[in-house]
Amino acid sequence: MAFPIEGPLTPEVERQLMRDLTLGNEEAVRVLYARFSRPVYTLGRRLLGTPEMAEELTQDVFLAAWRKAPRFDPARGRLSTWLMTIAHNLAVDRIRHDRGTTRPPLVLVDELPEPLDLPEEDEAALNRETARRAMATLSPAERKLLSLAYFHGWTAREIALADGIPLGTVKTRLRTALIRLRKSQIKDE
Amino acid sequence: MARPTSPASSVSTVACAEVRERLDDYVLGALLEDDTRRLSRHLEWCAGCRKELAELEEGVAAVGLALEPIAPPAELEAKVLERVVEAAGARARERRRFRIVTTIAVLATFFGVAALGYAAAVTGRLERLQAETATAVEQAKVLEGLVDAFGGQQILPARLAPVEGRQGGGQAVVYLSRGESSDWVLVIAGGLPQGQYHASLVHGSGIEVPIGEMFPNREGQVSAYRFFTQDLTSFRRIVVTDARGGVVLRGVIQPVASG
Numbered sequence: 519m520a521f522p523i524e525g526p527l528t529p530e531v532e533r534q535l536m537r538d539l540t541l542g543n544e545e546a547v548r549v550l551y552a553r554f555s556r557p558v559y560t561l562g563r564r565l566l567g568t569p570e571m572a573e574e575l576t577q578d579v580f581l582a583a584w585r586k587a588p589r590f591d592p593a594r595g596r597l598s599t600w601l602m603t604i605a606h607n608l609a610v611d612r613i614r615h616d617r618g619t620t621r622p623p624l625v626l627v628d629e630l631p632e633p634l635d636l637p638e639e640d641e642a643a644l645n646r647e648t649a650r651r652a653m654a655t656l657s658p659a660e661r662k663l664l665s666l667a668y669f670h671g672w673t674a675r676e677i678a679l680a681d682g683i684p685l686g687t688v689k690t691r692l693r694t695a696l697i698r699l700r701k702s703q704i705k706d707e
Numbered sequence: 708m709a710r711p712t713s714p715a716s717s718v719s720t721v722a723c724a725e726v727r728e729r730l731d732d733y734v735l736g737a738l739l740e741d742d743t744r745r746l747s748r749h750l751e752w753c754a755g756c757r758k759e760l761a762e763l764e765e766g767v768a769a770v771g772l773a774l775e776p777i778a779p780p781a782e783l784e785a786k787v788l789e790r791v792v793e794a795a796g797a798r799a800r801e802r803r804r805f806r807i808v809t810t811i812a813v814l815a816t817f818f819g820v821a822a823l824g825y826a827a828a829v830t831g832r833l834e835r836l837q838a839e840t841a842t843a844v845e846q847a848k849v850l851e852g853l854v855d856a857f858g859g860q861q862i863l864p865a866r867l868a869p870v871e872g873r874q875g876g877g878q879a880v881v882y883l884s885r886g887e888s889s890d891w892v893l894v895i896a897g898g899l900p901q902g903q904y905h906a907s908l909v910h911g912s913g914i915e916v917p918i919g920e921m922f923p924n925r926e927g928q929v930s931a932y933r934f935f936t937q938d939l940t941s942f943r944r945i946v947v948t949d950a951r952g953g954v955v956l957r958g959v960i961q962p963v964a965s966g
Binding site: 539540541542544547548551555556557559560561563564569572573576577580581584585594595596598599600602603605606607609610611650652653664667668671672673674676689692693695696697698699700 | 728730731732734735736737738757761762763764765766767768769770771772773774775776777778779780783784786787788790791792794795796799
């Protein structure tokens with residue numbers, strides 16, 4: 519089966535792509551890489567800092583995707599969500615493992631650039647635009663909490679202790695932020 | 708801002724209420740390993756919690772997708788491709804090898820019986836000879852089944868008979884993996900006097916390649932098997948020699964008629 523390099527993937531194509539990935543099919547790896555390497559590598563650079571660590575993370579993410587491919591179910595969520603979740607989890611694991619060692623300063627959500635006036639044509643750019651617009655719907659407090667949790671791997675309890683906010687408030691804000699991000703994305707589709 | 712110390716979790720079992728309470732930490736990868744494992748187990752079977760998780764995951768993915776993109780270096784694609792294809796190949800080889808080892812275990816049991824039957828037959832016991840005949844019929848069926856099961860690969864048997872003045876007998880089987888570098892040979896013999904024996908493959912050119920050393924058990928049975936990374940297609944015979952190099956058993960490797 520030939521996989522499209524551009525345009526949205528249907529659940530059936532995503533499922534087949536994962537089946538072929540499980541078998542180590544080169545085309546499946548290339549298509550997956552062409553579509554998702556950039557956001558995964560970017561996440562690595564933002565969370566881990568160096569190009570070397572981002573490269574290593576990208577390799578680990580695609581290897582993990584191959585290992586977990588039989589468990590991917592398009593009915594449970596999109597392939598991009600699944601891959602970015604794997605990428606974020608692996609990056610946070612690395613941050614925790616390396617905690618204490620020197621790392622470059624991390625980028626906060628607040629430092630994200632504003633939406634571009636002329637969005638690029640490809641699907642990744644559209645995803646990015648949608649995500650940025652969703653980010654803009656968050657309150658400053660929600661953005662700050664999300665930043666600590668997402669980029670630093672802090673737990674809700676740790677954020678509550680550090681900021682002197684009740685744990686329940688932190689959890690509510692975090693969850694509200696995530697749900698709002700999701701809803702904004704759906705609205706944009 | 709200094710990161711405060713996280714208190715240890717004391718959760719041993721989880722219910723939906725607790726899972727949902729902790730899903731935000733779970734989805735952000737902020738739980739300890741044990742807690743992550745416990746929640747994952749719950750999420751495997753709980754569709755309700757899984758639905759909630761999926762919603763939060765989309766939110767988390769949105770943060771990553773919103774980042775200003777940085778192009779990965781051009782050579783990264785080849786590295787990713789190499790690692791995934793290599794890992795997939797290794798897994799396939801491991802599965803094949805597991806299947807082969809299982810087959811060897813089956814064959815070892817099977818040919819062990821055949822070799823004992825042969826040894827009994829050559830000592831003149833008629834009833835044993837009849838048993839051996841029945842075993843030979845079964846053997847043909849099993850081999851045919853294996854040939855089918857292994858598809859493009861080939862299994863070649865060799866009946867080991869004693870040279871003049873020697874006793875014993877046995878069976879060998881050569882497995883050709885057809886270019887997958889997983890050829891192997893199994894030799895089982897019976898009715899041998901105590902001592903040290905060597906089983907070898909003999910190439911068409913006359914060169915001998917060792918399969919392994921063998922020492923008879925109390926019933927006079929011996930066995931040896933070996934994996935080869937080289938192609939065994941051009942090997943024609945199998946010989947079993949004693950400690951002084953004298954040939955005791957020998958047999959010709961023959962194709963199996965599967966039709």
